[in-house]
Amino acid sequence: MPWRLLETQPVSIIGSMVRPTQLLHPLREPAPPLPAATVLLLRDSPEGIEVLMTRRSMQASFAPGAYVFPGGGIDAGDASAHPIADRRPTQDDTRLTQAIAAVRESFEELGVLLARHADDGRPVGADLVASMDRSTRAPVSFADQCAALGLRLATDTVFTLAHWITDRDLPKRFDVPFLAARMPEGQTPTADDHEQFEPCWVRPADALARHAAGHFFMIFPTLRTLERMSAYADVDALLDACARRAEGEGPLWTSCPRAGLVNGKERRYMEHEHPYGELAMVCPDGQIVHALDWQSEQPVALLKNVRRLTAPNPSAMTGPGTNSYLVGDAETGYIVIDPGPNDAGHIERLYRATGGHIRMIVCTHSHSDHSPAAAPLQTMCAERPPILGLPSAPTARANARFVPDQSLADGERLALAAQHTLRVVHTPGHAANHLCLVLEEDGLLFSGDHVLNGSTTVVDPPDGNMNAYLDSLDTLDASCAQHGVEFILPAHGHVIGDARKAIGHLKAHRLKREAKIAAAMRQRPDGTPDDWLPIAYDDVPERMWPVAARSLAAHVERIRSMAG
Secondary structure (H helix, E strand, C coil), rough: CEECCCCCCCCCCCCCCCHHHHHHCCCCCCCCCCEEEEEEEEEEECCCCEEEEEEEEHHHHHCCCCECCCCCEEEEEHHHHHEEECCCCCCCCCHHHHHHHHHHCCCCCCCCCCCCEEECCCEEEEEHHHCCCCCCCCCCHHHHHHHHHHEECCCCHHHEEEEEEECCCCCEEEEEEEEEECCCCCCCCCCCCCCEEEEECHHEEEEEHHCCCCCCCCCHHHHHHHHHCCCCCHHHHHHHHHCCCCCCCCEEEEEEEEEEEEEEEEECCCCCCCCCHHHHHCCCCCCCCCCCCCCCCCCCCEECCCCCCCCCCCCCEEEECCCCEEECCCCEEEEECCCCCCCCHHHHHHHHHHHEEEEEECCCCCCCCCCCCCHHHHHCCHHHHCCCCCCCCCCCHEEEEEEEECCCCCCCCCECCEEEEEEEEEHHHHHHHEEEEEHHHEEEEEEEECCCCCCCCCCCCCCHHHHHHHHHHHHHHHHHHHHCCEEEEEECCCCCHHHHHHHHHHHHHHHHHHHHHHHHHHHCCCCCHHHHHHHHHHCCCCCHHHHHHHHHHHHHHHHHHHCC
16 A cells, blocks of 8 residues: 555654645745834723823824824834933843833823932923923934933833734734833823824723724724733732733733634734634734634635544534544545544535545544544545544443554554655543544644643543543653644644643643642542532533533542552
């Protein structure tokens, strides 16, 4: 069989990215981001934090008409103002320059000056600020005006809240820290009526509600910053959170968003959100062309050699449905990964998508939403491709019995014309016969149910085993390191980016949950799993507790085995 190559010896890293030849969209160079700085001026109100915002000119080259926080580009004069700027011991030159730029911009745009008198530390008053020239074309620079008046910039009170890098699809981009500072007392913001208009104090929740109603347009970074600000009760709480990160002067979060299409409309996402990894893989340079809608009628092209067809079996257990993957092309033929449930329409669509030119059918495990379609799909193909996988163990449930035509060895390689090579990785835990597959040439991991996007997999004893599951996560991490895997293609949900980080988070989540279960067992030493479940899964909706009870049983089994 020339399409199948056996090799179980370890290999070195093949690559660290998808082959450019397999990308759907031509590579392009995004516009370089320009250095800038933005400042959130904050004050307390009886209803909570308020932030100062202003509306940009409709003629602005970036975000015209949007309500924003004051800010703008960093210029050469900002670095030269270091001698009159106060800094924290951990504030390096870059951070100080950013803070100076934010202070200057808030002065020029809104007439708000974060500064103090050098002789006695008094904050500047409104009258002194009003006497200064706010024009960007002033004959005397901002820094020189401050120096002549004996002022020092209060940049030591300005903290980094966030770090935003403008989306790759936009023609004008910025690399901009969002800084935060308390509004100086006794000053009143006044817009320059050239670049900025209508300064207003607004609670984050109110700004978000007005935007949703169509009355207060804001761009994505502003929206997400306000959403996260809503978690803080007052200005001190927010600034304290920033100060706790001040040892390294790092932001609370960093993001360069990506955009896709949902119902034909652009929608943007941050790195932690479910579609981000898929957009990074399909449109690495930020093209807004990829549809993220879930549907079961047509295969979704992810790369030239990888398509996804989602079965019409959405549920609380399967998310949007089971993903069947088609690896290969018309010239090499296809490997079908996880053909899915025995749904005649789904099977017919798999056959049509491949033209029946299927070389292999691989099941990651035997569960009823993954393997039952294998035999009917095989029957439809004239060449009767072999069904590959691992046979179900005696511990499998009755509806998860599975016997492949051929069993796959750990490390075995499945090759299509030496162009698309899948390496088998045995990963028991979710099921005793679970396996994953690495597409070596493109650094992709097909994870079956071992790693999911948007949820954690169920580990259901006796066929599921938590010790084996956690060990298999380590195996996958090592495999990702060995083969330069960047992306995980799960059986449920969108593609996951930053593969090793995702696996690390998943293991940490499992161990954190296990710690809660162990604490519940100590709290109720004479209790039963039914007693421990509400304590250990108090952060999970009660409707999901029957499912969570299965994984709890697996954790209890592991805890007791470790106790001796």
